[in-house]
Structure formats: structure tokens, C-alpha cells
Amino acid sequence: MTSPHSWPPVSWLPLSWLSRSWWESRDPQLSAVRRAARVTLVACLGFYFCRYALSSPAMAPYALFGTIALGMLSQIPGNARQRARTLLAVLPVTWVLITLGTLLSVSNWAAAAGMFVLGFAVTFAGVGGPRLVGLATGMQLLYILPCFPPYDPGVLPERIAGVSLAVVLLAVAEVVLWPGPQPVPYRERLADAVDALAGCLAAIADHWDGDPRGKERLAALLPDATEAGDALRPSRLPVTQRPASAGRRDRALSSASATTRLVLGRAVDLYFADDRDAVSLPAAARLLRETASCASAAGAWLRGQGEVPDTDRIAGALARFRAEREAGDPTGVAPERLRLGSLALSLGEWTKSLVTELRIVARAPLRADVQGPYWYASRPAPSLWWHRLRENLTPRSVYFQGALRLAAALAVARLLAGELDLSHGFWVLLTILTVLRTSAAETRSALRPALTGTVIGSLAAAVLLVYGTDPTLYAIALPLVMFIGNAAGPLLGQGWAQALFTLVITLVFAQLAPTDWHLAEARVLDVAVGALVGVLIGLFAWPRGGSGELHRATANFLGASAGVVRETVATLSSMTPPGTALPLAREQERLAEASYALYQSERHAVARLDWQATLIAGKHAVRGAEALLRDCPTGRLLPCAALLTLATTDVAGRFEATAQAIRSREVPRTPDDPAPDLGWPTDLGRDLYHLADLRVWLDGLRDDLTRVTGRPEHQGPVPVPLA
Template sequence: MTWLGVPAVRRAARVTLVACLGFYLCRYVFGLPAMAPYALFGAVALGALSTIPGSPRQRSATLIAVLPVGWALVTAGTLLSVSDWAAAAGMFVLGFAVSFVGVGGPRLVGLAAGMQLLYILPCFPPYDPGSLPQRLAGLTLAVVLLAAAELLLWPDRTPEPYRERLAKAVSLLAACFDALADDWSGREGRSRLAALLPEATEAAEALRPSRLPPELRPASAGRRDRALSSAAGTARLLVGRAADLYFLEDREAVTLPASARLLRAAAGCTDTVAAWLYGKGPLPDTDRLRAALTEFRAARAATDPSGLPPERLELGALALSLGEWTKSLVFATRIAAGERPRTPVGEGMFWYAYRGTPYLWWHRLRENLTPRSVAFQGALRLAAALAVARLVAGVFDLSHGFWVLLTILTVLRASAAETRSALKPAVIGTIAGSVVAAGVLLLGLDPTVYAVVLPVVMLTGLAAGPLLGLGWSQALFTLVITFVFAQVTPVDWRLAEVRVLDVVIGAAVGLLIGLFAWPRGGAGELQRAAANFMAASAPVVRETVAVMARGAQPAGALPSARRASLLAEASYALYQSERHPGAKVDWQATLLAGHHAVRGAEALIRSCPAGGLLPCETQLTAAAEDVAACYTRAAAALRRGDPMPDVPPPVPVPWPNDLGQDLYIIADLRVWLLALRDDLAGRREPVGTAEAKATQPADGAV
């Protein structure tokens, strides 16, 4: 493999070529020294400090699209450098805004650090509004050259699109459904399902945001990404339901033939979804699945369940929920394709399908505008550190004070522990680079030597960070800065001394802010967010049973739980990006328990008649309260920092046998409630196993 086969080296080579070409054109061809630093640092900001997802064409288009924002930041920095207080205030406001808008998607997250630098560079003295045209021209030259380089110079391979990852998971899910249908139809399918389940589970889990690099997550505020994320979550739940059905071997189940036909239709729908996601088939619809669900319900209506034990109804209830979730998967896929349903459904699972893009962006910003959001915390922490550093640099009249702020961008992490771990290599690398730089400057070399050596040192420095670590990149970048300023203004060996001082001050400010502003990072917020999600799931259980049993009006439990889930998932994604020696809690399983409560409730309320179970309202309410109490206990334990508590045996509730067709709805509720208990216990056992082991009642239990 050649060095250009390494992505980090290719990227470093592109940025080096663009930065040096822009710098040399401005400095030696155009004779505009005020323009040259912006051509160089503009390329570094958007090429090295930024991570832009997508294909080379998409990255190039993104660079051109953000150019006006870069102009605004350079203009604001130039004008606010009139005083230290104005520059620091601007740094706080713009620093927060640039970081916080990252909640809108991975493209904005990847651009945040680079865009911060576009304000930092001009916000220091000298106050020279007259040089603004040259500064903007330098930035424009850098962006245009960088956009062209993305297309023409060693373009990176396009990463596997999220759609293809989702297609793989859905394709394996379809194969699982087909194997189940074969098994239920009397053909060999059980061994095939046993072989498929591990692969399908891994493919579905690989879709979790915490398992993906930030730039590949479907995390934007728009309908498409929201729908893809919803489809992935539904696919994960469907795989879990397929595992439940694998463990549930019941040849005497009521409506087994109808269940097999429903599974066959679900397999066909998911296979069509996978084909569309791969770009090899038409957009799927729910007509076939809707007909299969109608047929299944008709088959249940034609069979009187009175007097039957609950186990005889369990498989059908599981199959029905699988069919309903498959319909949700198809619906989410159609929204991802750009379809806007004609009939609004209020604040349900797909509320975003009926909203315009501006509203969705505002909604995303508003729901994260809380101290409990890790995005809000991170943006506020960084903004405060940058503003304090700018004020310190101005008050003490630090030469080249922007190095202080650049150090904060380099070392400040989500937690105080992560920040401390970055400080040592950053400071040691800077000192080492400064010693070498001072020695070079003492030689009194001609500036032409610096111009010749600059590309080599810059290429090595930009590649060293990803390949060798922060210390090497800081050492080599110190040399880069030295060689750049040696070509713009007269310098001596004290420039290296100033560099060390600025880095130490920046590191100290970053460390102090990190210690006082949410020092635990993702771990602390995840504990709170997961507890809130568990606590919000308890009312979902109570409310769903109340709606189904006595026709109560929903009181907002589902929207509240959805909001809590968003904060919990964001906290978990940040937690996964940090280093943790060990966890007392299986966070992934914990969040799954919450999602299962929300998704199951949505499916039940959507598909089952409400208010028809008054004769057994007391029993159902007791069963719901039993499960809700498990969620409440889990929330309390998480708030204390304890592991998830053991789930006690379910409270035995007499199983009614004289309600006719309503027994099927009770079976649907019972299966959901027992599955929630299994989720909280961290087990993947067949639904009902825990109850059978604990109580083994003669007449069953809800």
C-alpha cells in the first residue's frame, strides 16, 4: 500500500496543497500579505479541522454552500476586534451558536470546529476593517481550491451509505420472517432461522447511532433522516420480536395458519423495502400487508377464544404486533422517499411527516435548548472557554493570542478526564516543536527556505495527528506556524517562546472550564437522561392500558417519553465516544426497554379498539401498575448510580375466560407487558417464560 492509500495521508496532502498554493499565490504572486493567512488557515479550518460526510461531490458542494457563513464569521471577527470585550462577547455568542446548531445534523457537527477558527483568526488585533476585502478574498480562494481538490485530487472512497446498511438489516429481517413462516407452515425453517438470527441481530444493532461515526448517522432535523432513524429503530424491535417467536414453539396456537400467512406478507413487504433501499425496486406500499392484517383479524374473529389458556393466544398476539411494526417500517420508508401523507395523525410516531423543514429545524433546536441536553452543555462549555480565553489574551496583550483559542479547540473534550488526558501530549508536543522552531530561527535562514520546507512539514503534521497522536501533530504544527509567520513578518526565536506560553494558557483555561462545566461529560448526563426516560416510560404503560381498557383520553405520556428518548440517545452517543473503564449498567439494553414501551404503546393504540375491556379493567390496571413500578424502580436506581434492579416476579392476575373476542386484545396487552418485564430484566427469553417460572398459575395471569 502506498502512503496515498491511507485516508489520513490523502486528506493531509489535499489540505497541504490547497493551503500552500493559496498562501504562495497571495504572498508572492499577488503581493497581498493580509490575504495570505486567510488562504492558508481557511484551508486548514475547513479541510483539516472539519469533517464533512458524504461523497467527494457532496463534500465539495457543502464547502461551497457554507462559504457565505464563513464570510459572515470573518466579517464579525474583523469588526468586533475593535475591543477585547466586544471580541469576547462575540466569541461567546457565535461560539455557542456555531456549536449548538450541530444538533441539526452531522454535516453541521463536522463543520463546527473549522467554522470557529474563521471567527477566531480575525477577532484579534490589529483592528483593521480596511483589510476585510483581502481577508474575504483569501477565504474564498481557499474554499474554492479545497472544493476542487475534493473532486480532483485523490478523492476519498464514498463511505457505505446509511441506506445500504439499513437495507442489509431489513433484508436479513425478511429472511427471518420467511423462515418463521416456513416453520409455521410445516416446512423446514427453524434451523434456517437459528442461523439467520445472530447475523440479523448484528446488522440491526450496527444501525444504532452509538455504533456509527457521527458523519454517517441519519441525525439531521429533516423528514428523510428522521424517517430513516425511525425505520432503523423499528427494524431493531422487529428482530427482537423474531427472536421471541423463535423461542415460542407452539404448534397448537390459535390461528397458526393465519399467523403464517401474515408472516409471509411481512416478509414480502420487508424484502420490498430492502430492494428499494438498495435502489433496485419500486417504492414499497402497505396494501399487501394491510390485507394480511385484515385477514388475520378476520381469522381471529372467526375463532372463539373463550376458555382457552393464554399460551394458545400468545403466538398470534406476537405475530400481530410484528405485522403492525412492519407496517410502520414501510410507512417510514415512504416518508424517507419524500412522500407526505395526506391525512395528519396528530402527535403520533410520524408527526414530523406533516411538518415543513423550517418547523422541524426549529423543533430540533427548541427540544435541545435545555441544560439537560448534551448538545447544549457542549456548546455552552466551549463558548465559555473560548470567550474567557479571548478576554485573557486581550487583557494581558498576548502576542499571537489566537493560539490560546486554537489550543482550546484542540484539547477541550466532553469530560474533564478526557481533557486532562489530552493536555499532556499537547503541551509536550508544543514544547518540543517550539525548541526545534527556536533553533531554526536562530540560524537566520532566508525566508525562501521556509517557503520550500513549509509543504513538507505541513503534510507531515496534518497526517501525524490521526496516525501518531496529538503530541506529534502539535509539535509539527508549531513548526508550520513558525514557517508561515517567518514569511509574513520579521520574527525571531522568541516566537517559539510565545507559542509555548499561549498553548499553556489555553490548556489551563480549557482544563478549568472542563472541571466546572459538566465535568463528567456523557457519563453524568446519560445517567440522568436514562433515568428520565425510564421514569417517562412508566406513565406510557399506565396510559396505554387505561386507553385500551376504559377509553381514557391520552394525557401526553407518549410525546413526553419520545422527548426523553431523544435526550437519552444523544447522551448515549456521546458516552460511546468517550473512554470508560467499565459500566455497571447495560445502557443499550436499558434504552431498548424504554423504546419498546413507546413503540409497543403506539402500535397497540393505533391497531386495537379502545375502551372495550371494562369487565377486566381492574386486572389490567393492576398488571400495568406492576410493570410501571418496575420502570419507576429502574429510574430511581439509575439516579442513585446503582445497577438496574432485579425485576420481581409478576403479580398473579386471574385470566378471564368469558370475554369472547376481547380476549385477543387482552392477549396483545399481556404479551407487550410481559415483554417489557423481560427487557427490564435484560433477558432475551420467550415472552411469558418469566411468568411461567415465577408463578405457574393454573388459570394463567395477565
């Protein structure tokens, strides 16, 4: 099978197009075809109405390219009505961009400076989430179009009218023309995973209550539960469907997803746990059954079938379990007999976190003691957006890097196009938007099909213009060529898209003014200049893209997590005051997640490690530390401080070794040596329960690191933009 980014041989196409499997593999629900037809109809309708009914050559191209900018170059998330509302909401922004482009075209330097500022601002705004990321390229095109000579502010009303017509028609078309099947909502995916988790926990509770079939049911449920958890992976979702915005709802959904996957991992641990002679087994079974019930209620609410889950239930169950556990003195009990109760307690605490996160999604009141990871729960939306922008306004942020490199490339290209007096110079900048990717390797891979397609399309256009054709035939051919060109990118690859888009441009400009074969020549020259600028900027400005920054940011996060482990144990065992480890780890976590989000948007081969499992290991360190510091008394474990220091050194050392391997771009080695056998004391009274809780956390962290290389993620192709 040919890669979507390659140029398939002509002999391969006819028979393959007749194959149903070919269509299903590339466009299973005909989404690309529907979108291509919708955009083609709106673009041609707006163009013909402005050009022939209103006789306005200034308005017509803005009606057509405005549709392409927001209909093809933009990836707007949501269902049809949500996409329509987004289009209407950004209409005033399109007016501002066209006005600035028109006014700044007074000089090359003014236009280039405006291109740099707006290019950076529009791209960097993508830190706010997929809705803004999807609009970035289209918004940039709406400034690029008017920022070239001739400087003519008098046509500004016509330009704005053309784009307004395009946006309104496109918004209507999104709702009434072939809207297509609705994507599976993220909440439904999360509900599947939470329901699977509830089933697993209920099966474990049955087993602990003496049902001999409980463990068999758990074994049968785990594969589907694992698949439901994996369905929440960002790599399994389109960019526009990931909960990645700066708002509290998406923050809470993303956190709930990570919590669900973590609890599913702990459920697997319980399958292998030895429950013989476990202390507090009946109380643990009751806690786990209540935990399963709360998870089931959370899944029902996610499907819209119940009330918002309440943390009081799970909090009450946790309090009762602690009280029942504290009623017995574990002095003299072997430490391993206390482990199962601590595992059940950790599952209850994580489920309480899950319910809290869903209450944030629902905007329901929270308990007064909710702090730490849920700092955003009561913050207003503008504050959260400003916080996201501010924390990424650093050269270490992948969003900052990407915005700066694209802004620099667009500004340089605009300046060169003006100084070289290139006709139709906006093609230079349009090529930048197509070719320049987040890494130098991706930019090089996009270069060959872009240039090849442009040359082939330009030759076909030159032949068409040399031999001449009745303008009426241009108008007839435009919808067909545009439809095929719009569909060619997602289905056939960038080479085909570039070739057909070149023909589209020829057919458009041939209807606006007399032209000849030099138009095709200008297209090739402009694309070559844009490709050269894109390649050079891509080589010198953060050439590794998201992959390079992901290695560094993840290594920093794991290193900070090691510090959290050391500081938490020191605080609990010897009353050492908490330091800055937790705040630092939270900051590094946010940067690592941003790097991972960008990495997911790039095209990669099979990754050498499971990035999501790596981030979850760090999250477990941070969230677990917060729970232990909140619920365990400090200074009560001083008699075993030396043993805890040895255990902590082992776990933190593994985190640091994994971080160093990732920083060096090596595959972390899974340690073969087991946890140190330290001979834990049995004479601490009820403090043995807290020691067991702490040990379960440390053992879980050690186990998390074994999964870093367990399931590398395959990255699928990135959708091919049309330019």
C-alpha cells in the same frame, strides 16, 4: 498497543511504521493520509500564490488557515461531491465570520462578546445534525483569526479573498485529488438489516406452515441478522454518517433503524415461542409471510432496486388476520394458545411502521391515519429545524450545555489574551478548541499530550530560529512538515500533531515577517493560558459531559415510559381518558437520544450497560402504546382490570427500578423473579384477543429490560483535531 491519545516512545516508532498491520489498524483505506495530502497541497498552493505571486502578507495566512479550518478541523459528511457542495455552500458564512471578527477587533470587550455569541450560536447549531457539527470548529476558527489586533478594516477584502481562494481550491481538490473510497451508505446498512429480517420472518412462516427445516434456517440466519442490526448502532458508525439531522429524511431513517432492531428482537422471541396448539396458526403464518414479503420489498427499495414500498399491502394483511381471528370465539382457550397470534400481529404492526418510515424517507404520500411518532412527516424543513433548536434551548439539553461551556471558555480566553497583550493570541483560543472536551475527564486526558507536544515543537522551532535559515528553505520544508503534521493527529495522536503543528506555524510566520526564537516562547505561553482556561471551564461547567446527562435523561425517559404503561392499561381496561404520559415520554425520548448522540462522540471505556437497548425499551413502550390505543377498543377489559393492574405494576415497577439505578449511576439489576402468574380469564369472548395483544406488549417490555446489561458498548477513540 499505544492509545491514540498518548505519546508513544520514540523507540517504538521506526519498526512499527514498517508494519502493514500498523497502517491498517489506524488508517485502513489511507483516508487520513489522503486527506492530509489534499489539505497540504491546497494550503501550500494558496499560501505561496498569495504570499509570493500576489505579494499579499494579509491574504496569505487566510488562504492557509482557511484550508486548515475547513479541511482538517472540519468533519464534513458525504461523498466527495457532497463535501464539495457543502464547502461552496458555507462560503458566504465564512465572509460573514471574517467580517465580524475584523470589525469587532476594535476592542477586547467587543471581540470577547462577539466570541461568546458566535461561539454559542455556531456550536449550538450542531443540534441540526452531523453536517453542522462537523463544521463548527472550522467556522469558529474563521472568526478567531481576524478578531485580534491590529484593528485594520482596510485589509478585510484581502482576508475574504484569501479564504475564498482556499474554499474554492479545497472544493475542487475534494473531487479530483485522491477522493478515496466511498463510505458504506447508511441506507445500504439498513437494507442489509431489513433483508436479514425478511429472511428470518420467512423462515418462521415456513416453520409454521409445517416445513421441518424452517426453524433450522431461522437458527442459521439469526447470527448474521443480529450482526446486521448491530451494524446500525451509532457506536459502529462515524459521527458524520449517522442519520441525526433535524430533517424528515434523517428522522425517518433513524426511526426505521430502531424499528428494524426491535422487530429482529421479536423474531428471536418467535424462535423460542411454543407454537403447539396455537390458535390461528395458519392465519398467523400467512400474515408473517406477507410481512416478510413487505420487508423484502423495503430492502430492495433501499438498494434502489424496486418501487417505494406501500403500506396498503401490510395494512390489508393485518386487516385480514384480524378478521380471520375474530371469526373464531376463543372462549375457554388457554391464554398461552393465543400468544403466538398476538406476536405475529405485533410483528406486522412494526413492519407497517417500518414501511411508513421508509415512505417518509422517499417523500411518498402517507395514509391519512398516520399520526403520533410521525408528526414530522408533513412539516417543512425550516419548521423541523426550528423545532429541533427550540426543544434543545434548555439547560437540560447536552447541546445547550456544550455550546454554553465552549462559548464561555472562548470568550474568557479572548478577553485574557487581549488584556495580557499576548502576541499571536489566537493560539490561546485555538488551544481551547483542541483541549476543551465535553467532560472534565476528557479535557484532562487531552491536556498532557497537547502541552508536551507544544513544548517539544516549540523547542525545535526555537533552535531553528536561533540558528537561522534561508527563507527559501522555510518554503521548501513547509509542505513536508505540514503533511506529516496533518497525518500525525489521526495516526499517532495529539502530542505528535501539536509538535508538528508548532513547527508549521513557525515556518509560516517566518515567511510573513522577520521573527526570532520569541515566536516559540509565545506559542508555549499561549497554549498554557488556553489549556488553563479550558481545564477550569471544564471542571466547573457540566464536568460529566454526555455521560452525566445521559444517565439523567435516560432515567427520565424510562420513568416516563413507566407512566405510559400505567396510563395505557388504565385506558384500555377501564376507559380512563388518556392523559399526558405519551407526550411527556416523547419529549423525554428526544432529550435522551440527544444525550446518547453526544455520548457517542466522547471517548469512554467499555460501558457498563447497553445504552441502545435501554433506549429501545423505552421506544417499545411508547410505540406499542400508540398502536394499542389506536387498534384496541377501550373499556372492554374491565373484568380483568385487577389482574392487569398487577401485571402493569410489575412491568412499570421494573422500568422505574431500572431508571433509578441508572440515575444513581449503578448497573441495573436484572430481576430474577419471573412474571407473576395471575391466572388469566378464559371467558371474555373475542376480547381475549385484545387481552393477548396487551399481554404480549407487557411481556415484551419485561424482556427488553433484561437486555439492558446484555451487551455493553465499547467506545472507540475520538478523532484527534489539529490545533
